[in-house]
Amino acid sequence: MKYVIIGNGVAGIHAAEAIREVDTRGDITMIGDETAAPYCRPMISLMLEGSVSPDSISIRKTSFYEDIKITPVLGTLVTGIDVDNRQVLTHDKKMLAFDRLLIASGANPRPVRAGRMDLENIFFMRTQAHVRKMSEALPNSRKAVVLGGGLVGFKAAYSLIRRGLRVTMVIKSGLPLAMQADNHAGKMILDEMSKHGLEVKTGAEVLGFEGKRRVESAHLSDGSEIPCDIVVIGKGVSPALSFIPRDRIKADLGIMVNQNMETNVPGIFAAGDVAEHIDIARKTPWVNAIWPEAVTQGRVAGMNMAGRSFACKGSLSRNIIRIFDMDVMTGGIVNPPANDPQYETVTFSDPRHKIYRKLVFRGDILAGMVMVNAVEQGGILISLIQNQIPIGIPKNALAEPSFNYKKLLDFYARQ
Numbered sequence: 571m572k573y574v575i576i577g578n579g580v581a582g583i584h585a586a587e588a589i590r591e592v593d594t595r596g597d598i599t600m601i602g603d604e605t606a607a608p609y610c611r612p613m614i615s616l617m618l619e620g621s622v623s624p625d626s627i628s629i630r631k632t633s634f635y636e637d638i639k640i641t642p643v644l645g646t647l648v649t650g651i652d653v654d655n656r657q658v659l660t661h662d663k664k665m666l667a668f669d670r671l672l673i674a675s676g677a678n679p680r681p682v683r684a685g686r687m688d689l690e691n692i693f694f695m696r697t698q699a700h701v702r703k704m705s706e707a708l709p710n711s712r713k714a715v716v717l718g719g720g721l722v723g724f725k726a727a728y729s730l731i732r733r734g735l736r737v738t739m740v741i742k743s744g745l746p747l748a749m750q751a752d753n754h755a756g757k758m759i760l761d762e763m764s765k766h767g768l769e770v771k772t773g774a775e776v777l778g779f780e781g782k783r784r785v786e787s788a789h790l791s792d793g794s795e796i797p798c799d800i801v802v803i804g805k806g807v808s809p810a811l812s813f814i815p816r817d818r819i820k821a822d823l824g825i826m827v828n829q830n831m832e833t834n835v836p837g838i839f840a841a842g843d844v845a846e847h848i849d850i851a852r853k854t855p856w857v858n859a860i861w862p863e864a865v866t867q868g869r870v871a872g873m874n875m876a877g878r879s880f881a882c883k884g885s886l887s888r889n890i891i892r893i894f895d896m897d898v899m900t901g902g903i904v905n906p907p908a909n910d911p912q913y914e915t916v917t918f919s920d921p922r923h924k925i926y927r928k929l930v931f932r933g934d935i936l937a938g939m940v941m942v943n944a945v946e947q948g949g950i951l952i953s954l955i956q957n958q959i960p961i962g963i964p965k966n967a968l969a970e971p972s973f974n975y976k977k978l979l980d981f982y983a984r985q
């Protein structure tokens with residue numbers, strides 16, 4: 571059996587290991603355009619911060635490919651898939667035949683449309699190579715502009731502050747983490763950022779940059795001009811699927827997959843940031859571009875590719891992030907559609923201790939949550955959302971920080 575995996579990120583690696591567990595003899599080829607040993611992508615911001623070396627964010631040994639008998643084809647870009655002849659095409663005009671194919675090409679940073687993007691020191695932050703180039707620019711940089719108020723934008727801003735730069739974050743929406751949090755939590759996060767010296771411009775977009783060779787300033791839609799010597803673009807990601815034939819392999823925002831992570835073409839699978847799977851909370855196809863989903867989906871895809879039958883019932887957005895001294899945990903549906911009677915929202919707020927917890931229910935099922943500080947029991951709540959377990963206890967009891975696993979079990983024991 572010939573297995574080909576496109577992408578040597580975490581989804582691809584977990585798929586390869588799962589295949590090898592089941593099929594000890596099949597040929598596995600992994601094609602990736604990055605050449606570094608497999609690494610933990612979320613930790614590249616720590617590399618930028620200077621607190622870890624590239625080696626310490628590796629997630630597998632450099633001998634990984636050899637150890638489980640994989641043929642690596644690295645530094646190679648896949649440019650097409652010939653579905654009928656079951657071949658993968660590469661930028662250097664090679665063709666690799668497959669019986670089973672996994673597309674695990676992850677995601678690309680969303681570009682911005684702004685003038686003078688050709689100037690030096692304007693970066694994305696997706697790969698180790700991006701962070702290496704940013705780090706080279708740091709000794710001559712004092713002032714940074716970070717575009718985007720999401721997870722990547724915040725991590726970039728935080729790392730640059732730790733490196734001693736003055737940072738202005740430009741957020742198109744009114745509040746940071748707008749995709750993950752609700753307005754109340756967003757305001758608390760904004761206050762926390764400002765308190766720690768992060769300048770935040772909300773409701774503005776970048777129109778263009780100026781400079782001779784290197785970037786020297788950013789022009790914003792509110793008419794302001796921000797001097798800067800480095801810019802980081804963190805405006806979200808889009809699935810990396812430019813090379814897939816959309817007339818053959820069905821794709822919406824991401825590549826559509828079933829519970830086995832198989833596409834509409836038998837024998838061709840997709841997993842990780844590139845895949846669109848049913849969202850457990852939303853009950854609709856969704857791309858949840860997060861690390862734990864890439865791990866699970868890669869493994870499930872690998873098992874099915876090797877002939878086992880494994881189902882992945884869906885994915886769930888979830889995140890935990892420390893914003894200076896504030897912990898923020900989110901999961902599932904945080905902003906339910908206004909006036910939809912299906913949804914009920916319960917909140918707990920303790921402004922003195924900067925605690926805020928909001929739970930979103932659909933009937934007696936927990937569908938989403940956002941928690942600011944007092945996040946310790948968040949894992950139980952995520953598990954309730956993931957497993958769609960009907961909540962028997964009063965909903966406001968679940969929202970209180972004093973809620974814990976024992977209380978939940980005691981309640982069920984009394985029933």
Ligand SMILES: Cc1cc2nc3c(=O)[nH]c(=O)nc-3n(C[C@H](O)[C@H](O)[C@H](O)COP(=O)(O)OP(=O)(O)OC[C@H]3O[C@@H](n4cnc5c(N)ncnc54)[C@H](O)[C@@H]3O)c2cc1C
Binds near residue numbers: 602604615674725
């Ligand atoms: C700065 C940062 C912080 C993050 N923080 C978090 C976090 O806190 N929590 C969390 O859950 N997630 C976080 N993420 C997201 C997480 O890293 C991703 O969800 C995860 O890496 C997805 O894994 P993947 O294997 O699907 O894709 P990737 O890790 O992107 O791997 C895909 C690989 O395929 C390669 N590839 C793409 N196209 C081609 C092609 N045509 N030919 C050959 N190779 C190709 C890519 O170069 C890449 O090496 C963060 C991401 C970044 C960048």
